[in-house]
Structure formats: structure tokens, C-alpha cells
Amino acid sequence: MSFDFNSSNVGSSPIMPISTSDADTKIETELDEFQRFADCLKDLRSNSYDDPFEVLAEFNRVASDKAVETASIDDELVSSDTFEDYLLEARLWNLVHSLYTFRCSQPSSSLSSPPSLDQFSSTAVLEETYLRQHPLARENWLILGWLQDNLPAPETPASLSGQKWFYTRDTLQNIQSQLSLSSAHSIGSSLTAQTVVSHIDADAPLRESPRKIEPRDQAADEQTFQYIFDLLRARNIDQAIALCQQTSNWSLGLAISGMNEYIDPEIDGAWLDLDLDQPQPRGIFRKPLWRRMCLQLAQNISLGRYERAIYGFLSGVDLDSVLAVNDSWETHLLAYLNYIVTIDIEQYLYAEGRIDPATQGIPLLKSPVATPAAALDALANSSNVKVSAEAEHPLRNILGSLINHKFEHIVKQVQGELSKVIRVANYTNDEITESPYLLRVLLHLSLFLKKIGVWDNMDDANHDISLILTSYIEKLSVDNHTELIPLYVSFFTDKTEACDTYSCVLADITDPAQRKSQLQLAKQYNLDLCSALRAGVARVMAETRFSYITPSELGQTEFSFEVSSIDTRVFRSVEWYIDASMWDDAIDAGVGMFRQFLRCGKIGAARIACQRLNPRQIVKEWDINNIEKMGQGSLSTTSGSSSRSRLELLEYERLFDYFEAVNTWSKDIYAPIKLAQDLHRVKTQYVPFTYTPDRTLRARAVQHIDSILQMAYVLANSWLDQVVNYGDDSIDDESAMILDELKSLYIPYIIVTVHEALIQASVFDAKYIDEALQLSVLVASERPVSIGTPVSSKDGIYRLFMNSGKLNGYLQMVTNAVMEGGLSLLEN
Known part of the structure; x- marks a missing residue:
């Protein structure tokens, strides 16, 4: 079923799908997807987009660019898992745009109301009315269109002959010539005539079975039909019909033209925005009958498998013929979705009296796969090993959850796995924690859906996303992308979680330039830096406390002039307070640090810490800060404890x-x-x-x-x-x-x-x-x-x-x- 008018494009994505042919493009410099996604998220956070859905096009562009970059490095990488991952991700963002543009649209908000229906209404109008009344049916159409638009571009055969069955024609001419010769030749010609069709019309192989055309013609037909099938599957109908005409497959071209819906411009042309200068009806009027014709041809074993697949696809209901020539998760799902939308419309037209009883009497094939959810289950349990293996891909699981309205369930599953990784000893899940893309996709998709407000329960969303957000921040830290972390911390709704997560990052940053950057970014994103720093320093002190065990007797204390990496980590953490001008905290933490070092006899560590911290300067800044507070009338009543600590630090x-x-x-x-x-x-x-x-x-x-x-x-x-x-x-x-x-x-x-x-x-x-x-x-x-x-x-x-x-x-x-x-x- 195919029609092309404005109302059918609701929810369609303007994002251009990526093709493997794009791999010819060369990338001059390596793309940093972490930075690119953060830039997009930053714009989404600041409402820089006129429409939040614009960020999906940016996400898609990043994934597409990374796919092209991967392929440009080495041609062999086009078949690599990395290339496949980026390709799948680009398709995912495309689907998100299509589905959620539609799901978030108000009913009929962007569509003109259809005219009232009567017995003269065009089939296309009935179908559009059905889709408007049944949002899930519309979604099935959108998913089918997404699958078709994201298929690899069909590869044009090296040679296409415009003369159909050249070798069979030549054989028949030879037979006729030989029949006029001696009887010996006549015997051989008679044997050949028994295996080759005697006519060269398109129906001859069906009519004269088991006679066939010449094997070389069969091979040429199979190549041509495969290309036509690929074109049809990718919605290139006009190109498929043109190819039929080019290769003299006239009957097949006529059959394919039956995909066009019947439209009467004089009745519905204005609403369908058609050219009224061509008032004659177009499309096929008795499409249900045409569909049954295609079904019978698809089931004819005398035809080649790709010719049968073409008719099976046109019928929409013969899954066996179509699945037999497909071996990927996407193409199998496409076949199932084609079946689902065909059956939905068929049943609706019958209920509306648009299918006469005689035609309805010719039954269509029934399949238990009547919903997208059933289709996805069928793929997961497919007897095709390649398809079932592809169904396990994490991104395809996310795609399935989006199609089934169960993305929140996927998020909960991942959140549960991450929680087990944290809580359960020796428990790992490399698929989640080591995946270079999964956390990134899940997080940015979750934040986008939160932004547009489609989460069923926002409290659950905040809880479930938080652990994914924490894990992604840890990944940024490990991959040395600390400059991006404050942006992501700003998406925590729980201040305690934000503080805890950010403190872990800050505790490990020692580079002065990075610290300066964090101070600026924390202010930019309005983060509670002071609480995070206090938690970070406390975390360092807690993690290192076992390295500073005081002997049970003072006489056992050994003085050391070495400075360990742990010592350095401790005093570098205290330096954060100086960097952030938190003078009260700098004094109290400095006192605690010196006590800890000196009680253990670590004179070397304490000496270096003193050189770096410069206690006299800290006290000077503290004095100035207190004077300013006194002038503003905001001096804390707890400053007395720091006054004692001030003296101790100077000591x-x-x-x-x-x-x-x-x-x-x-x-x-x-x-x-x-x-x-x-x-x-x-x-x-x-x-x-x-x-x-x-x-x-x-x-x-x-x-x-x-x-x-x-x-x-x-x-x-x-x-x-x-x-x-x-x-x-x-x-x-x-x-x-x-x-x-x-x-x-x-x-x-x-x-x-x-x-x-x-x-x-x-x-x-x-x-x-x-x-x-x-x-x-x-x-x-x-x-x-x-x-x-x-x-x-x-x-x-x-x-x-x-x-x-x-x-x-x-x-x-x-x-x-x-x-x-x-x-x-x-x-x-």
C-alpha cells in the first residue's frame, strides 16, 4: 500500500538516513562524540533550539559522522562492529524523531480535517481516516517507513539487459531451424523442445510448467528481480516500475503500479492537495483483488525466489516468500510490519464495505504476528541464526522498546544492572559498563524524553536515570573528559546525588588548569560546588585513613621523610579549598591534615604540604574574608572554632x-x-x-x-x-x-x-x-x-x-x- 499526500507524513523524520555509500567521505580530524553530544545537550538545556526535536537531528549527525569516520579510516571497517554500532545509532535517532514527533502532536493539530465519508470517497481518504482514528496503526506506518528509508541503498547490477529472455529466444529459433533438417537432428531438437518453453510471453513458464526458460535467462531474471525487490522494499516504486519497462518486464511493472491507492481528484482532490488539472481517477480501484492475485503468484513455486518475493511483498501477507530472501533483523521486521499494516487496512476496508464478499471469499494468509511486539518476539526467536543474533544487539533492544512503548522498562533494567554492579561483589556486566555507546545513547535519549515530558512518572524517571547519569559521568572522568562533567551534574534533580557524584570527580582532579575550569563551569551551571568539594575532600580522607594509623604507643612512631602518592593525594585535595577561596574549610582541613601526618611521623609529607598550602597566606585570606563578612554583617557565629584552628595552622x-x-x-x-x-x-x-x-x-x-x-x-x-x-x-x-x-x-x-x-x-x-x-x-x-x-x-x-x-x-x-x-x- 502506498500513497503520497501531505497528511500521511505526520511524524515523519526530516533526518536524512545514512548509507554505507557515505563511507567514501573522508574525515580530516577525529570526531569526539562525547564533546559533540555534550554541545547538543548544552543547547537543549539552555533552550537554544526553536524546537527540542532539533537536538535529535544533531544526535543523528554525530552518529552518522562517526560512522563515516570509521569507514574512512579503513575500508574493512565498513563491516566492523564499530561501524554497525554507529549506523544503528543514527537510525535510532531517526526513529525517535519520527515516533515522538507523532506521539507528542495533538490529534489533528497539523492536519486538515478529512471530508465526511460516503460511498464515493477515495480509498486513500478512508485509509487516512482510519490512521487518524487509530494512533497505533499510524505508528506502524511510521515504523514501516523508517525501516524502508534506512535500508542500504540497492546496488545496481553490473549489467541489465533490455531484451528479455535473449537466450531462450535464440534456443527457440534454433529449434525451429533444426526441425526442417534431418530426422536425426529432429530427435535432438524434440528433446530440447520438451524442456524449454515454446513461447516467450511472461506467463509461459507458469502455463507450460515444468518447462523453463534458458538457465542464463533465469540468472539474468533473478538478478533483475532482486534489484527490483530491493527498490520496492526501499519505497522506490517509480524507479522499480521504470526498471521493469527498461528490462521488458511489462506485466511485473503493471503489477507494481497496483501499489498506488485509488484516488478520485474530483471528489477528494482538494483535500488531498492534488493537481485538479488532471481530474481522472488514478490508482487501482479493486486493490483487495489485486492483492490476492499477488498472493497467488507469490505462492507459485514455478517462479524464481526473488520474483516470488516481489509478489509476496506486494501482497503484504505472504511472509514466507519475503523472509526467504532476507537475512537481517531490519528486513525481517520490515516484512512483519508490511504484513501488519496490510491486514489492518484490509480489515478496516472490509468493515466499511469496500471489499465485496466474492473477493473476501479468497482468503489471505493469517499469521500470529499481528502486532509489532509479536514481530519483535518472533525475531528474537527466529530460526535464522543471523537474525536472532542481531536481535540481541543492545541498540536493537532499545529500538524495540521504543516501538513497544517500553523504553522506561529498558531504563529500569539497566538501572538495576548498574545497581548490582555497584552492590554485589564480583558481579560485572561488560555489555553495559564497557560499551562505548550504550550509556551515552540511553542517557541522552532519557534526558530528551524528560525534556519533552513524555515520561509516565517523572519521579521514577529521575530515580532511574540518576544511576545511568552517574555511570556516564564516571566514564567521562575515566576518558579524561572532566570539562564536560559539570553539564551532566546539572541534570541531577536530587542535590545529594549531584553532590556525591561531583565530589568523586573533584577528588581526583589535581591539574591546576582543570581545577580552574571546574570552578568556572560549576558557577556557569549553578552547581553547589562548596558542598561537592567538602564531600570530595571528606571522601579522600576516608579512603586514605588506613594509611595513617597512629601507633598504640608514641615510642613506636617512626619519622619518615618520604612522600607517597597517597600523601600527595591528601594535600592536593585540601588545596581545592584554596583554589575555591573557601578559607574556613582550608584552615580546618589543613589542621586535620597536619595532625594526621604528624601523628604518624610523616614529616616529609607534612613539610611538602606546608610548602604548597602556605598557611600564613591562608590565614591572611581568612582574616580579610572575615573583615569583609563583618562589614556585611554576615560573619558566622561558628567562626570561633576556626579562630582556634587559625592559630594551630600557624603553629x-x-x-x-x-x-x-x-x-x-x-x-x-x-x-x-x-x-x-x-x-x-x-x-x-x-x-x-x-x-x-x-x-x-x-x-x-x-x-x-x-x-x-x-x-x-x-x-x-x-x-x-x-x-x-x-x-x-x-x-x-x-x-x-x-x-x-x-x-x-x-x-x-x-x-x-x-x-x-x-x-x-x-x-x-x-x-x-x-x-x-x-x-x-x-x-x-x-x-x-x-x-x-x-x-x-x-x-x-x-x-x-x-x-x-x-x-x-x-x-x-x-x-x-x-x-x-x-x-x-x-x-x-
Whole structure:
């Protein structure tokens, strides 16, 4: 059945189908489908399209371009799964446009009302009226048209003869010539005449069966009929008729012209928008009878399989003849849909009295496949191995769900699978998680359908799409498309889900340029960046907490100067707060980080973190920010806790200033002397080492060691005391315990390291041995020596040494210093 007037195009897609012939087009640069789809989605989100359906044409174009790009890389890739995937995707967007343009249209909104029906109304008008009254029947028409329009372009045979049955004609002429010769030849001619038709009209093979035409003519006919069948199947009716005329298949051309519906322009021409200058009726009037004629020809086994397939397709109801020459999911579905729409219209015309009882008495074939759903089930269980295998393709499953109005069911299935992947140990579904296109297609299709408001239950839609959205964002992150992620995060309706998902992404971004981009994009899409960053930093801290287990006893703590990748991840996450100018969070997170590092003895990690974070600058920015808040009257009542944290952060910087000074002493000043000592021991083991530094080096060394000594005294007497004693509010018990642990670890460490530096400095001046010994007085007296404020600890520095388990080691150092001091006196 075929007619072509305006009203039949409701819901048809303006998207041009892609053909494998497009593979000849060369793509200069590789296309990034992630970026292209994101650009389209961005325009859809901002309502940049005049019609939201325009985004489907863009989706189709991206898939089509990727198919062409795949084929242009290598001709062999035209038959690859990748090419097939992109081709199927392009077709899918085409179908979505056709179906949902129609489904979203108001009844008759874009169609003029048909005239009232009577016995004189054209068949085409009756059929259009039926389609308007039965939306599902209209959808079947649209699906059939979509299948036909998206078939591969028929391949023109290398040679088409305009003279039909050339070899059979030649054989018959030879027979006639030989009959006039000797009887011996007559016997051979008689045998040939018994196997070859005696006439060359189109019905001769049917009339004279089992006689046939010449095999070479049979092969030529089969080639021609195959091409005609492909043209008919692709809705190229006029081209098929022209080919029949070109190849002298006149009867077949007349049969094909019966596809045109009967129309009387004088009655219905105005409504059908026809040329009234040609008022004569057109099309076939007794089409039901014509259909039965085609059915009988399709069942005639004397005809070749493609000729039978042509008549089977024209009848619409002989599935066996059509399916026998098809071997793909699409062409099988096309055959079933052709049957469904034919039977629907046949039954309607009979009910309207347009089929006389005599014609109806010639039964049509009946099939259990009466709906698209039944057709899809038949394909899934097809005895054709290729068809049943193609039916399992994920995109064809989505196509089927769209046809059956069950796309939401597919989304729920995928959501359930993704949930199992997350929750169930050792459960995987590579078809979903590893597919390069499935998540992308499902997500963008879901977001489009949400946009046009066709989801039955929007709450269910939001829930079911969220996990697909999360999984797609994870894929973008893995494929290094983080710049696209904020756009997709903006489609979450649940703020908690948006925060959790975005925090996972932010936690792993360390590149400064990418971080800057995320800050800009988060603002552009109005995302709650602050909550996401807090969740992201908390996630990093939680994931790394097992790498920072505090020993059960302080004495077991080992100091480390290595910086692991985990350490780096921790302080890079805290840097997010600085990048985002979240100063309260930067101070609190910085304090937590330094506590974590230092309690585990990770001096190297804490030192590098201090260099990167610059606590003094953080505190400065925090002060400025609070002043601005005070001016605006928006200063938070919780800023007191950060004030204490502010002091604590500065205390850590004081500690690392000391570490830097000691490091400078060891590497820049004392290192050459240490090297000279080591060489001396190797060469002259029993001769005392003497060193005479130049005046410049000595002056620098003395200045630096005096500075270290002063810093050590100040830290030993006051480090962290202001934090403990800050304000009127007492510090919480947990913080007090942690700070006491840190003092027990690092004040002894400070005294030990300055002691070692002083002993080393004795090569410049022997007085530094006395200075080293004087430190022991500080430890023993538990009172400030030289400078600093009174120690606030109940038991003082001695207790800290006891807590840390360093007392015995330190006493041995003092003993060694006393002995070294005595030797120095003897040498002098």
C-alpha cells in the first residue's frame, strides 16, 4: 500500500538516513562524540533550539559522522562492529524523531480535517481516516517507513539487459531451424523442445510448467528481480516500475503500479492537495483483488525466489516468500510490519464495505504476528541464526522498546544492572559498563524524553536515570573528559546525588588548569560546588585513613621523610579549598591534615604540604574574608572554632620553619664539612680531624646555628600552648589529647635535632657543645632557659621525653657531648 499526500507524513523524520555509500567521505580530524553530544545537550538545556526535536537531528549527525569516520579510516571497517554500532545509532535517532514527533502532536493539530465519508470517497481518504482514528496503526506506518528509508541503498547490477529472455529466444529459433533438417537432428531438437518453453510471453513458464526458460535467462531474471525487490522494499516504486519497462518486464511493472491507492481528484482532490488539472481517477480501484492475485503468484513455486518475493511483498501477507530472501533483523521486521499494516487496512476496508464478499471469499494468509511486539518476539526467536543474533544487539533492544512503548522498562533494567554492579561483589556486566555507546545513547535519549515530558512518572524517571547519569559521568572522568562533567551534574534533580557524584570527580582532579575550569563551569551551571568539594575532600580522607594509623604507643612512631602518592593525594585535595577561596574549610582541613601526618611521623609529607598550602597566606585570606563578612554583617557565629584552628595552622608553619632551617644547615652548610670528615676517617683513621673554615663560611654558620637554637628554645617552651589556652572556651578533649601527643613527639625531636646541629657546629666554635649541654638543663629543670614563655605542661619537657620514649637516647647524646667537650678542652 502506498500513497503520497501531505497528511500521511505526520511524524515523519526530516533526518536524512545514512548509507554505507557515505563511507567514501573522508574525515580530516577525529570526531569526539562525547564533546559533540555534550554541545547538543548544552543547547537543549539552555533552550537554544526553536524546537527540542532539533537536538535529535544533531544526535543523528554525530552518529552518522562517526560512522563515516570509521569507514574512512579503513575500508574493512565498513563491516566492523564499530561501524554497525554507529549506523544503528543514527537510525535510532531517526526513529525517535519520527515516533515522538507523532506521539507528542495533538490529534489533528497539523492536519486538515478529512471530508465526511460516503460511498464515493477515495480509498486513500478512508485509509487516512482510519490512521487518524487509530494512533497505533499510524505508528506502524511510521515504523514501516523508517525501516524502508534506512535500508542500504540497492546496488545496481553490473549489467541489465533490455531484451528479455535473449537466450531462450535464440534456443527457440534454433529449434525451429533444426526441425526442417534431418530426422536425426529432429530427435535432438524434440528433446530440447520438451524442456524449454515454446513461447516467450511472461506467463509461459507458469502455463507450460515444468518447462523453463534458458538457465542464463533465469540468472539474468533473478538478478533483475532482486534489484527490483530491493527498490520496492526501499519505497522506490517509480524507479522499480521504470526498471521493469527498461528490462521488458511489462506485466511485473503493471503489477507494481497496483501499489498506488485509488484516488478520485474530483471528489477528494482538494483535500488531498492534488493537481485538479488532471481530474481522472488514478490508482487501482479493486486493490483487495489485486492483492490476492499477488498472493497467488507469490505462492507459485514455478517462479524464481526473488520474483516470488516481489509478489509476496506486494501482497503484504505472504511472509514466507519475503523472509526467504532476507537475512537481517531490519528486513525481517520490515516484512512483519508490511504484513501488519496490510491486514489492518484490509480489515478496516472490509468493515466499511469496500471489499465485496466474492473477493473476501479468497482468503489471505493469517499469521500470529499481528502486532509489532509479536514481530519483535518472533525475531528474537527466529530460526535464522543471523537474525536472532542481531536481535540481541543492545541498540536493537532499545529500538524495540521504543516501538513497544517500553523504553522506561529498558531504563529500569539497566538501572538495576548498574545497581548490582555497584552492590554485589564480583558481579560485572561488560555489555553495559564497557560499551562505548550504550550509556551515552540511553542517557541522552532519557534526558530528551524528560525534556519533552513524555515520561509516565517523572519521579521514577529521575530515580532511574540518576544511576545511568552517574555511570556516564564516571566514564567521562575515566576518558579524561572532566570539562564536560559539570553539564551532566546539572541534570541531577536530587542535590545529594549531584553532590556525591561531583565530589568523586573533584577528588581526583589535581591539574591546576582543570581545577580552574571546574570552578568556572560549576558557577556557569549553578552547581553547589562548596558542598561537592567538602564531600570530595571528606571522601579522600576516608579512603586514605588506613594509611595513617597512629601507633598504640608514641615510642613506636617512626619519622619518615618520604612522600607517597597517597600523601600527595591528601594535600592536593585540601588545596581545592584554596583554589575555591573557601578559607574556613582550608584552615580546618589543613589542621586535620597536619595532625594526621604528624601523628604518624610523616614529616616529609607534612613539610611538602606546608610548602604548597602556605598557611600564613591562608590565614591572611581568612582574616580579610572575615573583615569583609563583618562589614556585611554576615560573619558566622561558628567562626570561633576556626579562630582556634587559625592559630594551630600557624603553629604548624612555625614547626616547619624550624625544619627548613635545620634542613638548610644539614645540606648547605654542614654537608661539605661532613664530607671532609668522612674522607679523613677513611684516609687517616687514628689522626684527629681538624677543620679551619674560612671567615665567610664561619660567619654564615654561626649566624644560622644561632637562629636554629633560638627557634628551638621558642618552640620547646611554647609550641601549641596558645592553641590549648585560646579564649575562654576550653579545648575539646580529643583535640587536647592529639595536641599533647604532637608535643610529646616533636618537642623532644626539636631538642634532639638542635642538639645534633650544635655538636656539628662545634667545628666552628667549641662553645656550641656547651649550648648543647645547656639544653639538657632545660629538659631536666622543666623551666624555660634563656628565652621563651613558661611551659604550660603540667610535667614539662621531661614528661614529653618520657611519653615519646626518647629520653634514654637523648641522655646518651648528652653523655657523648660531655665526653666530646672534654676532648675538645684537652685538644685546646
